[in-house]
Amino acid sequence: MQNSLPRLNLSTTHKQMGKKVAQQIAKLVTDKPDAVIGLATGSTPDPMYKELIRMHKENGLDFSRVRFFNLDEYVGLPYDRPQSYHYEMREKFFKHINAKPENIHIPDGMAEDLQAACADYEKAIRDAGGIDLQILGIGETGHIGFNEPGTPFDAITHISRLSEKTRADNARFFGGDKNKVPTQAITMGLKTITAAKQIILMANGEHKGNIVREAMTTTPNQEVPASILQQVADKVTFFLDRAAAKHFKPYQQLFSVR
Numbered sequence: 001m002q003n004s005l006p007r008l009n010l011s012t013t014h015k016q017m018g019k020k021v022a023q024q025i026a027k028l029v030t031d032k033p034d035a036v037i038g039l040a041t042g043s044t045p046d047p048m049y050k051e052l053i054r055m056h057k058e059n060g061l062d063f064s065r066v067r068f069f070n071l072d073e074y075v076g077l078p079y080d081r082p083q084s085y086h087y088e089m090r091e092k093f094f095k096h097i098n099a100k101p102e103n104i105h106i107p108d109g110m111a112e113d114l115q116a117a118c119a120d121y122e123k124a125i126r127d128a129g130g131i132d133l134q135i136l137g138i139g140e141t142g143h144i145g146f147n148e149p150g151t152p153f154d155a156i157t158h159i160s161r162l163s164e165k166t167r168a169d170n171a172r173f174f175g176g177d178k179n180k181v182p183t184q185a186i187t188m189g190l191k192t193i194t195a196a197k198q199i200i201l202m203a204n205g206e207h208k209g210n211i212v213r214e215a216m217t218t219t220p221n222q223e224v225p226a227s228i229l230q231q232v233a234d235k236v237t238f239f240l241d242r243a244a245a246k247h248f249k250p251y252q253q254l255f256s257v258r
């Protein structure tokens with residue numbers, strides 16, 4: 001199994017990082033109008049979504065045939081609640097572009113049969129021909145999607161139990177009350193994610209510096225879920241802002257021009 005460093009692409013600011021990733025997506029969509037794109041929630045991709053919306057409105061970037069698959073969704077959080085990822089994605093991105101509703105896929109955390117919902121999601125990705133480009137953020141526990149420490153590397157879409165740290169981190173979206181953060185989520189598994197043809201992980205801010213370094217340099221292990229990306233490093237790029245890249249010196253020498 002290959003273990004090497006994913007490529008680094010460093011930006012001065014969060015906004016610049018988002019614009020660069022939006023350009024990668026726009027290039028893919030232009031080359032392959034029915035591309036399959038895996039999307040992430042959280043605050044990290046905000047500038048990327050803003051730039052994609054701008055490209056759609058000002059340059060006519062066409063999403064009408066693009067198939068979208070989101071990474072994860074909370075279990076038991078109704079979709080009319082602003083903290084649900086269905087709501088977040090609609091308000092932040094989908095309602096501003098020309099994506100077709102039938103091409104938008106987000107795990108069904110309200111399903112009566114959650115196991116069946118996981119299996120259906122995995123099958124839908126397979127039936128779409130697999131993910132061409134997966135966008136990821138990273139949690140401070142090292143999670144990608146909601147694959148928390150301890151998740152087996154061969155996990156496919158499954159129900160995950162959120163760590164106390166992740167619930168505390170996400171309490172900011174729930175009025176600061178950790179107890180309001182659901183305890184479970186449906187997430188694409190690490191195997192699902194690493195099967196994507198290209199992967200971009202984005203991280204910004206000093207608070208992500210330590211986990212980004214660990215993800216890139218520790219021997220891949222289940223306690224740092226994002227470390228699995230080293231095993232598929234040839235198709236992975238970490239887009240970081242200056243603050244998240246604080247452990248990578250000298251800064252300029254690591255700047256990737258890809």
Ligand code: GLP
Nearest residue numbers: 040041042043044137138139145
């Ligand atoms: C959330 C999401 C992840 C996201 C991460 C980081 O809980 N499930 O997909 O990448 O945590 O969030 P943020 O971008 O807000 O730091």
